[in-house]
Amino acid sequence: MSLRDITADDIESLAVGAWILGTGGGGNPYLPLLNMRALYREGYRVQLMDASDLADDDWVGVVANMGAPLVGQERLTDSRTLARAVALMEEHTGYRFAGLMSMEIGGANGVRSLMAAAHLKRPVIDSDTMGRAYPEAQMTSVAVGGLKPYPLTAVDVRGLESIVDRVPTWKWTERVARKICVEYGSVAATCQPPRTGAEVKQWGIHGTTTKAMAIGHAVRQAQRRHEDPVAAILAVEPGKLLYKGKVIDVERRATEGFLRGVVRFDGMDDWRGSDLTINFQNEWIVAYRDGEAIAMSPDLICVLDSVSGEAVGSETIRYGQRVTVIALPPPAVFLSPSGLAHVGPRAFGYDLEFRSVFRT
Amino acid sequence: MPLRDITLDDIESLAIGAWVLGTGGGGSPYLGLLNMRALYKEGHRVQLMPSDELLDNDWVAAVSNMGAPLVGQERLTDSRTIARAVALMERHTGYKFRGIMSLEIGGGNSIQPLMAAAHLKRPVIDSDMMGRAYPEAQMTSVAVGDLAPCPLTTVDVRGLESVVEKVPTWKWMERVSRKICVEYGSIASTCKAPRTGAEVKKWGIHGTTTKAIAIGHAVREAQRKHEDPIAAILGVEPGKVLYKGKVVDVERRATEGFLRGRTRFDGTDEHKGASLELNFQNEWIVAWLDKKPIAMSPDLICVLDSLSGEAVGTETIRYGQRVTVIALPPPPVFLSEKGLRHVGPRAFGYDIEFKSVFA
Numbered sequence: 001m002s003l004r005d006i007t008a009d010d011i012e013s014l015a016v017g018a019w020i021l022g023t024g025g026g027g028n029p030y031l032p033l034l035n036m037r038a039l040y041r042e043g044y045r046v047q048l049m050d051a052s053d054l055a056d057d058d059w060v061g062v063v064a065n066m067g068a069p070l071v072g073q074e075r076l077t078d079s080r081t082l083a084r085a086v087a088l089m090e091e092h093t094g095y096r097f098a099g100l101m102s103m104e105i106g107g108a109n110g111v112r113s114l115m116a117a118a119h120l121k122r123p124v125i126d127s128d129t130m131g132r133a134y135p136e137a138q139m140t141s142v143a144v145g146g147l148k149p150y151p152l153t154a155v156d157v158r159g160l161e162s163i164v165d166r167v168p169t170w171k172w173t174e175r176v177a178r179k180i181c182v183e184y185g186s187v188a189a190t191c192q193p194p195r196t197g198a199e200v201k202q203w204g205i206h207g208t209t210t211k212a213m214a215i216g217h218a219v220r221q222a223q224r225r226h227e228d229p230v231a232a233i234l235a236v237e238p239g240k241l242l243y244k245g246k247v248i249d250v251e252r253r254a255t256e257g258f259l260r261g262v263v264r265f266d267g268m269d270d271w272r273g274s275d276l277t278i279n280f281q282n283e284w285i286v287a288y289r290d291g292e293a294i295a296m297s298p299d300l301i302c303v304l305d306s307v308s309g310e311a312v313g314s315e316t317i318r319y320g321q322r323v324t325v326i327a328l329p330p331p332a333v334f335l336s337p338s339g340l341a342h343v344g345p346r347a348f349g350y351d352l353e354f355r356s357v358f359r360t
Numbered sequence: 361m362p363l364r365d366i367t368l369d370d371i372e373s374l375a376i377g378a379w380v381l382g383t384g385g386g387g388s389p390y391l392g393l394l395n396m397r398a399l400y401k402e403g404h405r406v407q408l409m410p411s412d413e414l415l416d417n418d419w420v421a422a423v424s425n426m427g428a429p430l431v432g433q434e435r436l437t438d439s440r441t442i443a444r445a446v447a448l449m450e451r452h453t454g455y456k457f458r459g460i461m462s463l464e465i466g467g468g469n470s471i472q473p474l475m476a477a478a479h480l481k482r483p484v485i486d487s488d489m490m491g492r493a494y495p496e497a498q499m500t501s502v503a504v505g506d507l508a509p510c511p512l513t514t515v516d517v518r519g520l521e522s523v524v525e526k527v528p529t530w531k532w533m534e535r536v537s538r539k540i541c542v543e544y545g546s547i548a549s550t551c552k553a554p555r556t557g558a559e560v561k562k563w564g565i566h567g568t569t570t571k572a573i574a575i576g577h578a579v580r581e582a583q584r585k586h587e588d589p590i591a592a593i594l595g596v597e598p599g600k601v602l603y604k605g606k607v608v609d610v611e612r613r614a615t616e617g618f619l620r621g622r623t624r625f626d627g628t629d630e631h632k633g634a635s636l637e638l639n640f641q642n643e644w645i646v647a648w649l650d651k652k653p654i655a656m657s658p659d660l661i662c663v664l665d666s667l668s669g670e671a672v673g674t675e676t677i678r679y680g681q682r683v684t685v686i687a688l689p690p691p692p693v694f695l696s697e698k699g700l701r702h703v704g705p706r707a708f709g710y711d712i713e714f715k716s717v718f719a
Contacts, residue, residue, distance in 0.1 A: 088525065092452070153525075161526035162536060165448065168519050176522060176543050183539040 003047040003123055008040045010213050011114065016310060017216030018110030020233065021208070021328075023300050024314040025259075025282035026107015026133030027069035031077040033111060039079060039118045046114045049099050049123035051204050054197030059095040060125055061086045062142075062195060063113050064103035066154070066177060067187035068254070069282075069315055072108070079115035081157055081189040086116050088153045088161055089191040101125035101200065103140065103192050105208040106133030106283075107313075127204035129192075131331035132300050135258055135282040137177065138170035139343045141333045142195065145203040149173045154180050154188040205331045211237075219309040229309020230324045240357050242287065242295055243276045243325040244269045244306060250317055258282055259315055263303075265323070276325065278303070280314040285348045287325065295357045296345045298330035327357040363407040363483055368400045370573050371474065377576030378470030379671040380593065381568075381688070383660050385619075385643035386467015386493030387429035388673060391437040396471060399439060399478045406474050409459050409483035411564050414557030419455040420485055421446045422502075422555060423472050424463035426514070426537065427547035428614070429642075429675055432468070439475035441517055441549040446476050448513040448521050449551040461485035461560065463500065463552055465568040466493025466643075467673075472549075487564035491691035492660050495618055495642040497537065498530035499703045501693045502555065505563040509533040514540050514548040565691045571597075579669040589669020590684050600717055602647060602655055603636045603685040604629045604666060610677055618642055623663075623677055625685075636685065638663070640674045645708045647685065655717045656705045658690035687717040 006014075015029040054060065063082055065072070090096060100120070102113040105128040117124045129140035143149070149170040154177055155161045162180050167173050173193075181188040195203075214236050222232035233239060245265035252261040260281050267274040277288045284301040287294055295301050303312045306322040317323075334343050335356075345352040366374075375389040414420065423442055425432070450456060460473040460480070465488040473484045489500040503509070512524040514537055522540050527533045533553075541548040555563075574596050582592035593599060605625035612621040620641050627634040637648045644661040647654050655661050663672045666682040677683075694703050695716075701707065704714045 092523075092525075155526075158532075159526055159528050160532060160536060161524075162540075163452075163523035163525050164521075165452070165513075165523050166515075166519060166521035172518075172520060176520065176540060179539045179543040180522075180536060183536050 002053045003049050006046045006048050006114065006124070008037065011036045011111065013213045013216030013220060014209065015111055015216065016219050017212035017214065018105055018107060019311040020215055020302050020304065021105050021110065021212055021300065022107030022133040022283070022311060022313070023302055024280055024284040025135065026104060026109055027072055028313060029108045029111045031072065032108050032115060035077055035079040035115050036111060039115070044118040046117045047123045048126050048209060051125055051127045051200050051206050054098060054125070054200055056196065056198035058098035058197035060195045060197065060200050061089060061097040061100045062103050062129065062192035063100055063116050064109045064190055064192060065112055065187060066181045066190050071186045075157070075185065075187055078157055080119060081155060082112055082116040083119035085153050085155045085189040085191040086120060088155060088163070089151070089194060092151060092153065092163055093194060095194055097122055097194070098197070099123045099125045101204070102128040102209070104128055104130040104133045105212055106130065109133070110209070110212055124209065125200060126209045127200060127206045128208045129205065131205040131208055133283055134343060137174035139347070141203045141205050141331065142199065143170040144333055144336070144339045144342050147195065147199055147203060148193055150193055152177050152193060153191045154184070156184040156188050160184055203333070205333065222309060230304055230306070230326065233309065234326065237328055239326045239328045241324065241326055242357070243267065243271050243289065245271055245276055245323065247317060247319055247321045247323065250319060261314070263317055268322070281348055282314060284314065286345060286350055286352065293352055295327050296350070296352060296354060297348065298334035298339070298343045299357050300328035300330060302326050302328060329358050362413040363409050366406045366408050366474070366484070368397065371396045371471070373573045373576030373580060374470060374569065375576065376579050376670060377572035377574065378465055378467060380575050380662050380664065381465055381572055381660065382467030382493040382671060382673070383643045383662055384640055384674040385495065386464060386469055387432055389468045389471050391432060392468050392471030392475065395437055395439040395475055399475070404478040406477045407483045408486050408569060411485050411487045411560050411566055414458060414485070414560055416556060416558035418458035418557035420555045420557065420560050421449060421457040421460045422463050422489065422552040423460060423476055424469040424550055424552065425472055425547065426541045426550050431545065431547045435517070435545065435547055438517055440479060441515060442472050442476045443479035445513050445515045445549040445551040446480060448515060449554060452511065452513065452523055453554060455554055457482060457554070458557065459483045459485040461564070462488040462569070464488055464490040464493045465572055466490065469493070470569070470572055484569065485560060486569045487560060487566045488568045489565060491565040491568055493643055494703060497534035499707070501563050501565055501691065502559070503530040504693055504696070504699045504702050507555065507559055507563060508553055510553055512537055512553060513551045514544070516544040516548050520544055563693070565693065582669060590664055590666070590686065593669060593686065597688055599686045599688040601684060601686050602717070603627065603649065604631050605636055605683065607677060607679055607681045607683065610679065619675055621674070625683070628682070641708055642674060644674065646705060646710055653712055655687050656710070656712065656714060657708065658694035658699070658703045659717050660688035660690060662686050662688060689718050
């Protein structure tokens with residue numbers, strides 16, 4: 001049996017690491033972390049399971065909160081809502097899920113699968129479908145794989161429950177589910193289209209919960225020892241330091257259910273005299289240094305607080321912050337022509353050829 | 361044998377009568393009628409069943425198209441879409457429907473259950489939940505009766521299918537399903553919350569398909585005989601003539617998914633010198649004669665072409681039309697205190713006490 005217990009300390013690390021993998025989006029994992037602390041105090045425990053231990057005909061529930069991260073600051077996360085989305089999916093399909101996995105490891109959704117797992121007493125699968133955070137339903141490994149885009153369940157704290165039962169494309173899943181979510185008040189707990197064990201093994205992005213914990217652990221260790229937390233991240237992940245600087249301007253606008261905008265930085269240390277601009281749509285999408293595109297999706301662009309090493313989100317970044325920008329390598333599935341069609345710079349409206357920071 | 365065959369001639373009459381009962385809204389039944397003509401040509405047949413033949417534990421599907429009537433003029437009615445909404449509800453709930461009924465007998469939705477019934481080979485129940493047309497989901501007899509508002513299925517021609525599985529109130533059902541409908545392109549075929557035979561018998565508004573057929577039949581007979589079609593309607597229904605006049609002004613705006621506005625008339629014949637104003641939200645809601653309210657929901661206010669006797673809709677009424685305005689009595693379920701809260705003048709934002717034309 002290859003299940004391993006997730007400790008309360010692991011979850012503290014997961015919250016820090018998932019926020020870094022959120023590449024500016026996905027929402028701060030702090031409220032899910034508070035939920036998990038409370039659940040662990042009440043005696044709940046969650047276990048982690050490798051995708052390779054799934055039987056091909058097992059069913060896996062894929063979970064995420066959908067909506068505007070800002071709304072989550074007023075309508076606080078309730079761990080039971082997500083569990084209800086999963087239970088509704090089981091009622092609707094008649095499947096019993098062998099495990100639950102995160103739709104996206106990046107941000108708050110990287111922790112939320114644990115909340116549902118605690119209530120439903122299922123393991124969490126150590127895989128996700130983004131390896132980071134992305135704003136739309138068709139920006140996943142399972143969408144790149146052309147897997148079935150339905151059904152999807154959406155529930156909220158009031159007891160509203162809806163099912164998107166059939167759609168012709170992932171983009172339609174996004175459209176219909178997004179409207180339901182907006183009517184609920186721009187936040188809904190969702191159970192995404194169920195996946196078989198075989199599908200998870202073929203199309204999942206593996207080991208990402210473990211990866212997020214390792215990143216968070218490295219940061220917390222470095223904080224405790226007063227060492228450089230950014231160096232600690234680069235010691236556990238094959239990332240690249242892109243820039244150090246200070247935020248000098250933030251343009252942010254909420255449009256079409258997304259947070260879009262531009263952040264500008266003045267260089268410090270080795271980058272003095274060099275300026276950086278990052279464009280975002282919930283997540284950091286393209287970084288321009290002195291007018292030249294130097295990093296772009298699907299490479300992970302992570303903006304970190306230079307002192308604490310913790311992530312800075314696109315909804316909270318502000319004038320004067322001292323940050324370090326690093327890149328982390330993207331999941332291989334997004335580097336194919338089909339993968340780039342889903343999440344490359346053109347998918348976000350930038351007429352750029354994808355060029356990786358990690359090209360050799 | 362309690363089932364009776366619906367003839368193609370009945371459906372021609374139904375289309376005319378349902379449009380009269382639509383009180384300006386519900387959309388013209390014309391495209392539904394064209395579908396039924398095609399289905400009957402292909403050999404499909406539909407039967408009508410009185411609700412008292414239902415067993416208490418039978419399940420009944422309630423169907424309607426939801427959305428903006430104007431969109432229906434570009435995205436034409438396809439009879440298979442409404443059948444799929446019913447099939448999805450059966451798959452989702454595991455029920456097998458004994459029959460199919462209309463959410464609203466007024467307007468195009470009167471024909472929707474016939475289209476589903478033709479494909480699925482079930483009878484149409486001779487009852488509905490409005491006895492007319494109304495713009496919102498909570499404006500039904502079953503909402504007045506506080507029956508369960510969910511689940512609801514919604515499908516479209518592209519193959520989109522969604523289920524609103526749980527909501528706390530009818531108003532929430534309206535909100536969530538309306539947004540899905542708008543994303544589909546402002547038109548969706550829906551199967552409403554399934555009803556038991558017992559619920560239909562207690563809360564349904566009965567005999568309304570037969571009533572619409574009778575009204576339409578009277579109008580068509582009068583047209584054929586060159587008699588007064590409006591007198592013919594009042595010969596089969598205990599209605600009242602309110603006004604004869606000419607349209608002098610129409611203000612119409614599409615807001616929040618509804619067609620709102622007002623129409624002004626100058627009197628003709630015995631109403632010469634008197635002016636009438638009708639306020640509408642999809643349906644005609646309040647009629648003001650020389651600024652005094654003389655008729656209001658839930659009384660049915662029907663605007664009819666004075667010559668043909670056929671209904672004039674809020675989306676098509678225009679300057680210069682000669683019309684006769686009549687009132688028909690409302691279903692009793694809407695006359696209770698609770699009924700009036702759902703569909704009385706205040707439910708539409710008019711601060712007036714309901715007073716029936718028939719009081």
